Amino acid sequence: MIDADRQTSIRRYIERLPARFRSKNGIYLALSLIARVLNAAGMFVALQRFAPSTFGEMSYLMATAVSTVAFCSLGIELSVNAQLTRKIKEGSRLAPTILAACTLAITGIVLACIAVSVAFASQLTVTGSTRLAVIVVCIYSSFMIVTSLLTAMSFALSASINVGVSYIITSSLFAAFAIFADTGTSGIRLMFFSVVTQVIAVSYMAIALARLAQSWNLRRGYEMLQTSLQAAKIEIKTLFMYGAKQILVVSTVTFSQWLIQRKIVYGDGGVSENAIYSVGNQIFNMMTFIPLIITPIIITRLAAAGDDMAARKRISLGSLKLFSGIAAIACVAVFIGLHIGIPFLPPRYAAAELTGLIASFAAAFQIMKSPFSLFFLAELKASREILSATAGAIFMIIATSTYAQLSPNQGTTIRLLGCALQALLLAAMFFAETRRAKQG
Numbered sequence: 001m002i003d004a005d006r007q008t009s010i011r012r013y014i015e016r017l018p019a020r021f022r023s024k025n026g027i028y029l030a031l032s033l034i035a036r037v038l039n040a041a042g043m044f045v046a047l048q049r050f051a052p053s054t055f056g057e058m059s060y061l062m063a064t065a066v067s068t069v070a071f072c073s074l075g076i077e078l079s080v081n082a083q084l085t086r087k088i089k090e091g092s093r094l095a096p097t098i099l100a101a102c103t104l105a106i107t108g109i110v111l112a113c114i115a116v117s118v119a120f121a122s123q124l125t126v127t128g129s130t131r132l133a134v135i136v137v138c139i140y141s142s143f144m145i146v147t148s149l150l151t152a153m154s155f156a157l158s159a160s161i162n163v164g165v166s167y168i169i170t171s172s173l174f175a176a177f178a179i180f181a182d183t184g185t186s187g188i189r190l191m192f193f194s195v196v197t198q199v200i201a202v203s204y205m206a207i208a209l210a211r212l213a214q215s216w217n218l219r220r221g222y223e224m225l226q227t228s229l230q231a232a233k234i235e236i237k238t239l240f241m242y243g244a245k246q247i248l249v250v251s252t253v254t255f256s257q258w259l260i261q262r263k264i265v266y267g268d269g270g271v272s273e274n275a276i277y278s279v280g281n282q283i284f285n286m287m288t289f290i291p292l293i294i295t296p297i298i299i300t301r302l303a304a305a306g307d308d309m310a311a312r313k314r315i316s317l318g319s320l321k322l323f324s325g326i327a328a329i330a331c332v333a334v335f336i337g338l339h340i341g342i343p344f345l346p347p348r349y350a351a352a353e354l355t356g357l358i359a360s361f362a363a364a365f366q367i368m369k370s371p372f373s374l375f376f377l378a379e380l381k382a383s384r385e386i387l388s389a390t391a392g393a394i395f396m397i398i399a400t401s402t403y404a405q406l407s408p409n410q411g412t413t414i415r416l417l418g419c420a421l422q423a424l425l426l427a428a429m430f431f432a433e434t435r436r437a438k439q440g
Contacts, residue, residue, distance in 0.1 A: 031164025035171040036289050042175030043282050044341065047275070049183050050190070052348045056271035057127055057187025059278035060261050062194070064120055065140045067258035069148070070251040072112040072141070074104050077148040079239040084156035098153075100235030105149045112141040126265050128186055136191045143198040150205040162208040166201035173197040187271065249389050256396035256418065257281075260411040267405030272348060277408035279352040280359030284415070287330045287363035291323060291370040298374050312375060313434045319371040327364035334360040355408045362416040369423035372430040384429045392422030 046055055080101045087094055116138045124133040147166075154162045177193050264274045298319050305311040338353045345352075369388075376384040396418035400406065406414075 028160035028164040031161070032167055033289070035164070035167035036286060038168070038171035038175050040282065040286055042171060042178045044345075045175065045178040046190075047279065047345050047349065049178065049181075050185060051183075052272040052275040052346065053270065054185060054187045054190065055278065056265070056273065056275035058190040058194075059187075059281070060265050060271060060274050061124070061127070061133060061137055061187060061191045062140070063258045063261045064116070064124065065137045065144060067251075067254045068112050068115050068120065068137065068141045069108075069144045070254035071247070072108045072115055073145045073148055073247075074108050074240060075247045075250075076101060076104050076108065076145070076239065077152045080149060080152035081156050083235070083239060084153060088156065096235045097239070100239055101149055101152070103236055104239055105145055108145045109142045112145060113138045116141060123262060126271060127188055129188065132188050136188055136195060139195050140191060140198065143195065143202055146202050147198065147205070150202065150209060153209055154205060157209070157212055159208065159212055162205050165208075166205050169204060170197045170201045173200065249386050249393075252390055252393040252397070256393045256400065257415070259397060259400045260406060260414060263400055263403055263406040264408060264411055267407070269407070273408055276349060276352045276355050277411055279349065280355040280408065280412045283334055283356045284359045284363045284366075287327075287334070287360060288366045290326055290330060291367055298371065302374060309434060316371045316375040316430070319374070320368065323367050323370050327367040330367070331357075331360045331364055351408065355412050358409060358412040358416055362412065362419045365416070365419040365423040369426050372423075372426040375430055376426075376433075384426065384433075388422045388425040388429070391425055392418040395421050 080097070083097050084094060084101075087097055116134055120137065121130060121134050124130050124137070127133040151163050154160055174194065174197055177190075181190075181193075261274055261277060264277050265271055267273060298315070301315050302312055305315060334356060338356045342349060342353050373385050396414050399414045399417070400411070403410065
């Protein structure tokens with residue numbers, strides 16, 4: 001049991017949580033949007049100043065790191081967030097969960113380094129130095145896992161602003177480096193600089209959480225030491241089981257994206273071709289961030305509808321019109337932006353105009369499926385989302401495997417078809433679910 005003073009402290013914190021959560025999440029979304037804009041600006045400058053081979057090499061190394069983390073992070077971001085949130089509401093001790101989360105994070109880092117050194121090393125020969133590539137991917141993957149852990153804790157403790165600030169720090173530093181760095185910088189050196197930005201961002205979040213912990217008297221070291229090994233083992237199992245499904249879905253999706261880039265990088269065009277694919281990838285990431293700004297509003301309305309299936313269906317279909325409009329506007333904006341921006345890039349990127357347009361259509365399907373995803377999220381039926389996401393990813397893996405090498409347009413088209421399949425499956429399950437409920 002926890003002492004009375006801390007129970008009172010946590011109870012007061014929970015009473016203030018709803019209002020603080022809404023306001024802080026609004027600030028977080030604003031900061032995240034600004035960070036996305038800064039990151040896009042930095043990428044544009046990087047594309048303009050660095051050779052396509054440099055940018056393509058960096059993108060491939062990042063894709064390798066992301067795929068590694070998806071397999072090895074053990075799903076800690078969602079599981080730790082959910083478990084800490086539940087314990088805060090119950091007034092339970094946080095120490096066992098924090099200790100278990102740190103144990104899983106360390107395990108994930110070890111697994112990531114082993115995976116990169118053993119499984120991915122042979123896939124990094126396209127870079128200037130395979131040994132350096134392995135080292136930088138190991139370090140970058142490790143800090144990504146730490147970032148996931150700190151992000152989960154920040155959201156659970158209603159400190160999402162810290163996550164937004166860390167995004168701003170990372171994006172600002174990258175943009176500054178893109179502007180002032182030597183144009184002869186290699187892709188591996190760009191990755192090492194990205195590691196530096198990760199270190200700074202992680203340090204900021206860790207310090208911010210430590211200061212928050214002081215207000216909850218978590219600074220007392222003996223509290224952590226009082227945690228029994230048995231309690232920690234139970235927490236580790238709970239967190240792992242919670243994140244197991246997330247591991248399956250995320251690892252499959254990210255592996256499909258890595259496999260596409262791998263086929264492009266080891267094709268005739270090499271890492272320079274991957275730079276063109278990466279233009280589309282950045283457009284995809286920018287567009288798919290848009291629904292996150294509106295998601296809390298839709299979730300709140302769905303939750304308010306309670307058990308009224310007809311009302312939830314009406315809300316979802318109404319939001320589908322909104323998201324479809326956003327997707328259409330975003331595609332038009334991308335089309336105009338590509339026409340304006342491509343002429344300012346090296347001639348090699350002329351081919352990126354079509355790649356970026358295809359990527360915008362892929363992102364449009366991701367945006368338009370959001371109402372159906374939110375419907376099932378409100379229904380606590382995550383299995384539908386898992387099924388559709390896994391089906392789309394498996395399709396992309398199979399389609400990619402049929403090619404000896406890919407062009408950027410071919411790779412992006414496979415992504416478009418995978419996203420379309422995912423959206424159509426989720427929509428079909430939505431209409432089947434609501435029709436069944438109506439007949440029942």
